[in-house]
Amino acid sequence: MSTTANAAYATDLKQLAEQAVARALALGATDAEVVAVESEEFHVNVRLGQVEQLTESGSRALGLRVLFAEGTGSRTASTSTSDLSPEGVTRIIESAVQLARVTGVDPFAGLPEREAFGSNDVAALALYFNDVDAITPAERIEIARGCEAAAMAYDTRIQNSSGADFDASTLRRFMTNSRGFSGEYRSSYCGFSVTPIAQDASGAMQRDFWYSSARTAKLLESPEAIGRIAAQRALRRLGARPVPTQRCPVVFAPEVARGLMGNLLAAADGDSIYRNSSMFSGKLGEQVAGENITMIDDGTMVFDHDLEDGTHLRVGGFGTSPFDGDGLPTRRTVVIERGVLKHLMLNTYTARKLNMQSTGKASRGLAGAPGIGGGNYFLEPGVLTPEQVIGGVSSGLYVLQTMGHGVNLVTGDYSVGASGLWIENGELAYPVEQITIAGNLKDIFRNVVAIGNDLEFRGSGAVPTVRVDGMTVAGS
Amino acid sequence: MASAPNLLSSDAPDHKRYFLTHLGLTERLLERCLGEALSAGGEFADLYFEAVTSTSLGMDEGIVKTAAQGISVGCGIRVLSGERTGYAYTDDLSPERLLKAARTAALIANGPQTQRVQGFNETRTPSLYPVTGVTADAEIAEKLKLIERANKAARDYDSRITQVRASINDELRRILIAASDGTYASDTQPLARLNVAVIAKDATNTARGTSGGGGRITLDFFEGNKSPEHFAREAARTAILQLGAIAAPAGEMEVVLGPGWPGVLLHEAVGHGLEADFNRKKTSAFAGLIGQQVASSKVTVVDNGRMPGRRGSINVDDEGNATQETVLIEKGILRGYLSDKLSSRLMDMPNTGSGRRESYQSIPMPRMTNTYMLNGEDEPGDILKSVKRGLYAVNFGGGQVDITSGKFVFTASEAYLIEDGVVTAPVKGATLIGNGPEALKYVSMVGNDLALDEGVGTCGKAGQSVPVGVGMPTIKLDRMTVGGTGH
Numbered sequence: 001m002s003t004t005a006n007a008a009y010a011t012d013l014k015q016l017a018e019q020a021v022a023r024a025l026a027l028g029a030t031d032a033e034v035v036a037v038e039s040e041e042f043h044v045n046v047r048l049g050q051v052e053q054l055t056e057s058g059s060r061a062l063g064l065r066v067l068f069a070e071g072t073g074s075r076t077a078s079t080s081t082s083d084l085s086p087e088g089v090t091r092i093i094e095s096a097v098q099l100a101r102v103t104g105v106d107p108f109a110g111l112p113e114r115e116a117f118g119s120n121d122v123a124a125l126a127l128y129f130n131d132v133d134a135i136t137p138a139e140r141i142e143i144a145r146g147c148e149a150a151a152m153a154y155d156t157r158i159q160n161s162s163g164a165d166f167d168a169s170t171l172r173r174f175m176t177n178s179r180g181f182s183g184e185y186r187s188s189y190c191g192f193s194v195t196p197i198a199q200d201a202s203g204a205m206q207r208d209f210w211y212s213s214a215r216t217a218k219l220l221e222s223p224e225a226i227g228r229i230a231a232q233r234a235l236r237r238l239g240a241r242p243v244p245t246q247r248c249p250v251v252f253a254p255e256v257a258r259g260l261m262g263n264l265l266a267a268a269d270g271d272s273i274y275r276n277s278s279m280f281s282g283k284l285g286e287q288v289a290g291e292n293i294t295m296i297d298d299g300t301m302v303f304d305h306d307l308e309d310g311t312h313l314r315v316g317g318f319g320t321s322p323f324d325g326d327g328l329p330t331r332r333t334v335v336i337e338r339g340v341l342k343h344l345m346l347n348t349y350t351a352r353k354l355n356m357q358s359t360g361k362a363s364r365g366l367a368g369a370p371g372i373g374g375g376n377y378f379l380e381p382g383v384l385t386p387e388q389v390i391g392g393v394s395s396g397l398y399v400l401q402t403m404g405h406g407v408n409l410v411t412g413d414y415s416v417g418a419s420g421l422w423i424e425n426g427e428l429a430y431p432v433e434q435i436t437i438a439g440n441l442k443d444i445f446r447n448v449v450a451i452g453n454d455l456e457f458r459g460s461g462a463v464p465t466v467r468v469d470g471m472t473v474a475g476s
Numbered sequence: 477m478a479s480a481p482n483l484l485s486s487d488a489p490d491h492k493r494y495f496l497t498h499l500g501l502t503e504r505l506l507e508r509c510l511g512e513a514l515s516a517g518g519e520f521a522d523l524y525f526e527a528v529t530s531t532s533l534g535m536d537e538g539i540v541k542t543a544a545q546g547i548s549v550g551c552g553i554r555v556l557s558g559e560r561t562g563y564a565y566t567d568d569l570s571p572e573r574l575l576k577a578a579r580t581a582a583l584i585a586n587g588p589q590t591q592r593v594q595g596f597n598e599t600r601t602p603s604l605y606p607v608t609g610v611t612a613d614a615e616i617a618e619k620l621k622l623i624e625r626a627n628k629a630a631r632d633y634d635s636r637i638t639q640v641r642a643s644i645n646d647e648l649r650r651i652l653i654a655a656s657d658g659t660y661a662s663d664t665q666p667l668a669r670l671n672v673a674v675i676a677k678d679a680t681n682t683a684r685g686t687s688g689g690g691g692r693i694t695l696d697f698f699e700g701n702k703s704p705e706h707f708a709r710e711a712a713r714t715a716i717l718q719l720g721a722i723a724a725p726a727g728e729m730e731v732v733l734g735p736g737w738p739g740v741l742l743h744e745a746v747g748h749g750l751e752a753d754f755n756r757k758k759t760s761a762f763a764g765l766i767g768q769q770v771a772s773s774k775v776t777v778v779d780n781g782r783m784p785g786r787r788g789s790i791n792v793d794d795e796g797n798a799t800q801e802t803v804l805i806e807k808g809i810l811r812g813y814l815s816d817k818l819s820s821r822l823m824d825m826p827n828t829g830s831g832r833r834e835s836y837q838s839i840p841m842p843r844m845t846n847t848y849m850l851n852g853e854d855e856p857g858d859i860l861k862s863v864k865r866g867l868y869a870v871n872f873g874g875g876q877v878d879i880t881s882g883k884f885v886f887t888a889s890e891a892y893l894i895e896d897g898v899v900t901a902p903v904k905g906a907t908l909i910g911n912g913p914e915a916l917k918y919v920s921m922v923g924n925d926l927a928l929d930e931g932v933g934t935c936g937k938a939g940q941s942v943p944v945g946v947g948m949p950t951i952k953l954d955r956m957t958v959g960g961t962g963h
Contacts, residue, residue, distance in 0.1 A: 405874045474958060
């Protein structure tokens with residue numbers, strides 16, 4: 001990279017991407033696809049009232065995939081770079097073409113058919129709000145500081161903190177290929193969080209956190225309210241202890257229910273389905289969960305908000321995008337309907353492997369072929385309040401946090417560390433920790449005996465409070 | 477540092493040449509950027525240049541389906557002012573962009589310039605790993621042979637193996653660090669990993685098995701006993717074994733951990749809790765425990781960044797300091813923390829050369845390298861014989877720790893029941909949970925069979941991933957909670 005090269009540093013990402021596709025074709029590729037991203041990032045960490053870290057930067061990168069048709073299939077390779085100088089771009093085009101020579105002919109590889117491409121209306125999805133950039137660094141620091149201060153003022157047992165963070169970012173993503181697809185969108189994000197530390201008389205410490213995140217500054221919650229919730233969450237863990245090993249009902253709070261029930265979509269992932277390496281392989285159309293379970297993945301969600309000033313705002317979900325990683329329009333897919341596996345999470349490749357149609361779930365980073373990734377997802381809520389769900393348990397566990405990666409989607413075996421509160425006679429009695437919860441997902445999905453009405457999107461996925469019976473709690 | 481001076485070769489390669497010739501940087505420009513970074517009163521500034529080329533090849537269903545190459549080049553500029561860190565990075569290394577990033581980072585401080593840029597004093601580095609070039613075509617052919625061999629060996633192992641994926645990922649990371657305190661260091665860090673993942677299926681069950689290994693090595697590493705066949709058979713063996721596994725027991729019991737990768741226990745139970753940043757902030761369950769008993773007297777744990785060829789080893793850390801061997805726990809007594817420049821300055825303690833970062837986009841922080849427990853005197857066979865009823869875990873997936881409460885988990889992927897001193901039925905994967913400052917107090921036996929892992933570890937902290945190693949001899953813990961569903 002030289003100064004001269006940088007003077008010619010293409011300012012138009014779109015032009016750069018289109019040129020790269022054309023140049024790959026000129027070198028003999030049958031098809032080519034380019035993803036280009038440009039992002040701006042801001043991060044500040046405030047601890048004990050003082051700024052500890054502040055990062056402000058931007059970056060750009062380009063990813064290329066080339067395909068060489070041969071017989072009924074294709075050879076394919078991909079390259080990516082953060083060096084967008086003419087030399088840098090030339091280098092990834094040439095190395096992609098060279099690399100493709102060493103790969104095998106895959107009968108199922110290839111870009112989607114022309115008629116499959118498409119994009120939802122970018123403006124209607126409301127993914128970008130320029131007010132995120134308009135919050136000044138001083139205001140961002142003040143939000144983080146105010147949030148931490150509220151957490152620390154909440155109770156004298158909170159004298160320390162892991163700090164409060166404020167993040168803001170904007171992203172511009174562009175994708176184009178040799179079959180005529182061209183799509184582009186911008187998105188914005190801002191959010192803050194705080195992690196206070198509570199300490200009891202014995203000196204034992206507990207931390208917890210809470211957060212607010214949004215695509216627009218208008219939807220950020222009050223820093224003080226978030227700080228108070230974080231403080232309450234840390235305080236209620238003080239004095240936690242293990243409970244004896246037993247089988248009992250387990251109630252999952254929304255933050256952990258999201259991970260548990262998200263396994264329904266992970267098991268419906270086309271990649272593991274075609275490999276026969278998912279517990280849902282060969283189960284399409286069959287009952288895989290209780291009749292009370294309906295799970296939906298929707299990459300098109302836009303939420304309506306009524307603001308305090310009386311105005312109305314439509315904002316795209318965190319998992320919303322106009323097109324997927326293959327360049328197909330995103331869509332709403334009922335994956336599990338009343339316990340029956342109705343549709344799979346498919347991209348173009350896995351759909352071809354299974355002789356089906358893509359469900360628009362391709363995810364595409366910069367490097368490599370598209371994988372599988374959903375948009376927004378949620379479990380259809382029930383009618384009980386969370387208090388009623390907890391109230392129905394005479395003796396059991398209310399899980400607030402899980403730890404570890406003990407989920408096996410091949411067999412369904414599930415075993416994770418946990419902490420939370422013990423339920424006695426329908427009331428939250430005392431904090432527990434250093435325990436594990438275990439079972440098999442195939443049973444767990446059939447043994448969801450209560451679902452709360454507390455569906456709230458704090459991220460791309462949302463699952464209300466759920467109660468699962470028949471799990472093993474291991475402790476002292 | 478005192479250890480391993482023999483590794484300092486007189487004709488050490490000039491790692492910085494890549495940046496000065498290929499990327500057009502000059503020492504004058506580095507000084508200008510550092511000067512700009514200190515212009516608002518910062519006490520310290522450093523520049524971290526990084527150029528990474530990574531290649532990955534994957535065989536799947538008997539076809540080479542993936543071939544990918546990535547290039548990442550950039551510079552991160554950091555300014556310290558008291559406990560404050562200002563940071564900016566750029567993927568454009570032109571003088572204008574570098575100076576702009578330096579000005580952005582500088583603004584963490586708020587005043588007139590107080591510090592001057594010291595003359596550069598180049599860090600002498602050992603040569604813990606071979607200096608290789610970026611993957612050449614010939615090497616790609618060689619790597620393809622390795623994954624083809626792995627694919628074949630896994631399929632040949634047993635007719636119940638129905639799916640095989642073999643991949644090889646490698647990268648070459650070049651770094652150059654220049655700091656206002658005169659630190660001037662560079663390194664070229666190769667890293668390779670071969671991975672095999674299989675699915676086994678019989679009439680009633682399906683199971684997975686994975687294996688892999690590597691390090692900062694050249695490809696001939698895979699020609700010895702760490703051959704593609706070795707990893708393939710290991711993955712296949714685990715999957716077949718799991719087909720017949722019974723439910724893991726639930727509750728507190730005696731646990732024997734085998735040698736090697738089970739050392740991930742140390743990484744989670746004590747390693748993270750001993751990183752200096754958490755202790756400076758007093759957010760770690762280990763804060764204030766130096767000099768105190770945190771493990772049984774049979775336990776000595778070190779972190780060693782200077783093991784030749786190891787995945788967790790580095791010639792210099794990402795702040796330009798030489799790495800070293802650091803004693804964390806000596807005969808059960810907590811001896812020290814892992815520190816970087818910021819924490820050693822603020823805590824007035826030695827810098828252990830533990831400042832690491834994922835990339836130029838990340839702020840460095842104290843991290844582990846290769847963390848392991850030293851040998852004891854027990855025979856592994858005697859350790860197993862001493863257990864009436866318990867779990868023998870020989871391989872693990874990942875783990876996680878809450879450094880504030882000290883609670884940690886790690887998930888066994890290959891484990892057996894021990895009944896009356898005899899290893900019996902294989903059990904399904906289960907998560908084990910413990911409390912960091914307490915767990916190692918229950919270590920009652922330590923084997924004489926220390927082994928390090930095969931070279932697959934990646935540690936995540938605050939969103940940053942870095943390669944690490946772990947190791948341990950066979951040990952017995954008198955009590956630990958096992959998260960199964962059985963009795």
